[in-house]
Amino acid sequence: MTTDHPAQILLLEGADATAFAQAQFSSNVQSLGVGRWQFGAWLDAQGRVLTLFHLARLADDTLLLLLRGGDAAAMAQSLQRFAFRSKVKLSVPEPRSLGAGPAVETYAVHREGDAYVFGCGDHSMTVGTTQPDDAWRLPQVRMGWPWLPHDVPGKLLPQSLSLERLEAVAFDKGCYPGQEIVARLHYRGGLKRHMHCVVLSQHVTEGTVLHRNGENGIQLLDVVTDDATVIALAVIDDGLVSAIENTSDLDTDEGVSLRVTESWPA
The missing domain is CATH 3.30.1360.120 (Probable tRNA modification gtpase trme; domain 1)
Structure with missing residues (x-):
């Protein structure tokens, strides 16, 4: 490749x-x-x-x-x-x-x-x-x-x-x-966006911004496919991460759902 x-x-x-x-x-x-x-x-x-x-x-x-x-x-x-x-x-x-x-x-x-x-x-x-x-x-x-x-x-x-x-x-x-x-x-803290590894329901072009309820909450970085699984790094608003943790999967306005598999601090 x-x-x-x-x-x-x-x-x-x-x-x-x-x-x-x-x-x-x-x-x-x-x-x-x-x-x-x-x-x-x-x-x-x-x-x-x-x-x-x-x-x-x-x-x-x-x-x-x-x-x-x-x-x-x-x-x-x-x-x-x-x-x-x-x-x-x-x-x-x-x-x-x-x-x-x-x-x-x-x-x-x-x-x-x-x-x-x-x-x-x-x-x-x-x-x-x-x-x-x-x-x-x-x-x-x-x-x-x-x-x-x-x-x-x-x-x-x-x-x-x-x-x-x-x-x-x-x-x-x-x-x-x-x-x-x-x-x-x-x-002093105060940052409310952090990086996570996520699994996506479908392939999305790297750099895409996904929305939920019209808000720019999910910035995709690198996106790779492992067999049929689409894995990406994403910078996500902390409030949305809490929603993902409560529902397991998060549906976006674009019809792409995602699941967090790992999170990192600053």
Whole structure:
């Protein structure tokens, strides 16, 4: 099966690559060792997620971002505005094939020829594979690793995507775009939308918003089919989740019913 998710990658190279990434991204980049990756995000000033990615350190002065949705060239162009006087080069290689591989320790990354292998525990993701496939999608949906559809960036806060659980957000490393709002939600609470794994009654295009009684309560992210079962990650209003728990299944205005199989905190 040909993958629907070509690997969009962005390279940061130079003496200031780490400092630049530390100031722009939500994760603690300085703690990342060579040969390791972490989840990270780039937020707007309101704390909403513009891009989500695997951030790998290939060398002391080289970082590679594997985007989980979005366009690497557009991201690089936007980031370039903040690189003034920094010794960092941003480059965007051509999108490459993405496929699943054998089990590799989670957060490990290494090169195999011209390919990059990202360890994900019971499987791996190979950027630049000669055998592209989507076999990595189902286990990652079940693990709660979101992939952002094209119309979702700039709409959701990190806590809605469970990015704290994935250690993609740091609160003790100083300022970065959106940090104040994200920290306020972390310490004071108040967020009323969270991510869940759901089973759908039929296939729905990823990125679709489902409604109940005319309200925009269910934002679908990645949607995959396992045999005849349709499984998805969905950001759902907490009030609707309570309704689902009380009725087992929730019917939407679009005629799609869903059942929550797993939920994650911020």
